[in-house]
Amino acid sequence: MTPEHREQYRTALIRILAAAGAVGMSRAQLLVAIAVAGFVPAAASDLDNELDYLAGKHLAARMEKTVSPEIARWKITAEGRDYAAKEGLA
Numbered sequence: 115m116t117p118e119h120r121e122q123y124r125t126a127l128i129r130i131l132a133a134a135g136a137v138g139m140s141r142a143q144l145l146v147a148i149a150v151a152g153f154v155p156a157a158a159s160d161l162d163n164e165l166d167y168l169a170g171k172h173l174a175a176r177m178e179k180t181v182s183p184e185i186a187r188w189k190i191t192a193e194g195r196d197y198a199a200k201e202g203l204a
Contacts, residue, residue, distance in 0.1 A: 115160065124164055125203065126151040131174055131190035132204040138177045138189035173197055 115123065130147045131139065139147065145161055153160075165188055168174035173194035177187040190198070198204035 120164070123148070123153055123160065124168060125201075126153065127161075127164055127168060128173060128190065128194055128198050129203045131188060132195060132198040134189065136189060138187040140185055140187050144188065168194070 126148060127144070130144065130151065141158070141161065144165075145158060148161065165174060165176075169176065171193075172191055174188055175191050177189050179185070179187060195204065
């Protein structure tokens with residue numbers, strides 16, 4: 115992925131997570147949503163790497179779940195919402 119492509123991918127993920135709100139999205143849902151956003155094929159390893167990056171920047175977070183904790187869900191954080199609002203993504 116080029117740096118420009120990676121930036122677009124990350125921006126799309128922030129936009130998708132902002133739309134999902136507090137409910138968040140599973141990895142499978144994010145793969146579909148990122149493909150709909152035009153990133154085809156959306157590689158699972160690319161998604162995992164970028165979610166880890168966004169988590170490191172405190173823009174996204176893995177949700178703690180009681181039921182089926184092995185099925186990870188991701189949500190946007192307060193910092194992520196602020197970033198999305200500032201950049202006109204939400």
